[in-house]
Amino acid sequence: MQTDITGRLLISCPDRPGIVAGVSQFLYACGANILDASQHSTDPKEGLFFMRMSFQLDNPSFTKEQLEKDFQEKVAAPRQMEWRIDYPDRRKQMVIMVSRYDHCLMELLWRWRSGELPVDIPLVISNHLELKQFVEDFGIPFHYLPVDAGNKPLQEQEAIKLIRRANADFIVLARYMQILSPEFVSVFPGRIINIHHSFLPAFAGANPYRNAYNRGVKLIGATAHYVTNDLDEGPIIDQDVARVSHKHEVTDLILLGRDIERQVLTRAVIAHIDDRVIIHGNKTIVF
Structure with missing residues (x-):
């Protein structure tokens, strides 16, 4: 006992x-x-x-x-x-889903290997093959599930099977560039963390840095939030910003933004691991 x-x-x-x-x-x-x-x-x-x-x-x-x-x-x-x-004596199981962008994935895996993220990562799921070798170099199984308009429901079901088989506690979308269906989200309510490359609610959806540049913003940022059926509108866990000016081109905003994305996603994941987040409607209380 x-x-x-x-x-x-x-x-x-x-x-x-x-x-x-x-x-x-x-x-x-x-x-x-x-x-x-x-x-x-x-x-x-x-x-x-x-x-x-x-x-x-x-x-x-x-x-x-x-x-x-x-x-x-x-x-x-x-x-x-x-x-x-x-109970922190049981390590949480964290599944990562990613597409081609590697900066958020790298940040999570480096911190995991250094012991800063006290979780197990039973698998990584991707709809592209570019990051396969990088993930496997960390000793983590990589599952390639390519997605197109015709096979998306089938591939989502396969992803659900893999995640359930791993007894995953939560899922991190480390720049997974697919919109999850309501059916997928309903299986893991309050357990999917996404990083959006914008300071929500501004510039939701695709190409936020281009949209921010066209608008002439003086701040760019990133937002980590739980996924709901409303695109980029789920409960926010963490956010951060950086000042920019008219001198910054779109490529500059992207580079600055990637640094913010890494930090914001990591803080959100750590808060979730440490059980410091309570979801209340479309808000969070983060202790």
Whole structure:
């Protein structure tokens, strides 16, 4: 029996007095030590409460299953909580999907190999072959699923099979230049992270750097968000910008943008791995 349990508890519920006290008292009664706690309340009109609490429990009388059962009965149900506990002792399984652009993929794989991303990467899926050798040099299986107008539904089903077989916790689109169907998105709700090469909601869709150049913008940026059926409109996890001027050509914007994309996607992935994100409608609370 495992006696040392480290968990990350994420909660969303109607705001009312005593929520923090109720959760804290429950963990105290179980013998747990609270390691970190963050909370957020929305405005009184919306009246919602969000919390992330990490804890450590060294009690041989508790299993993870018993802990969750007791929490649901004693704390969550009376307070109408939506909640989950994630356990960092189990490494998350992250599948990457990519097309031809390599900068985001390289950033993720380098950080993974250096230990900065505490996940397993069971496979990479691509609709092109250019990055096959690079991925396999990292010892990661590469699956080539070419996509055209006639075979896209079939290839999506094959991708779903591969992802399910790998028991993937989430998927990262590291510049995967295909629009996922509603059927695909519905299989992995809140579990697909995309990097868009623009500071959304400005310049959604294709060719944002050309569009930004034509508009004469003074800021360019990148946005990491969860994928929904609305193109480039899912809940935003992270964003960043860089200043530009009339002296910058489109190629300059692309080079600057790629640096931002790498950083923003990495921060979003780390936040997801660390269980610091709660999705609320089309927004996120990132602790």
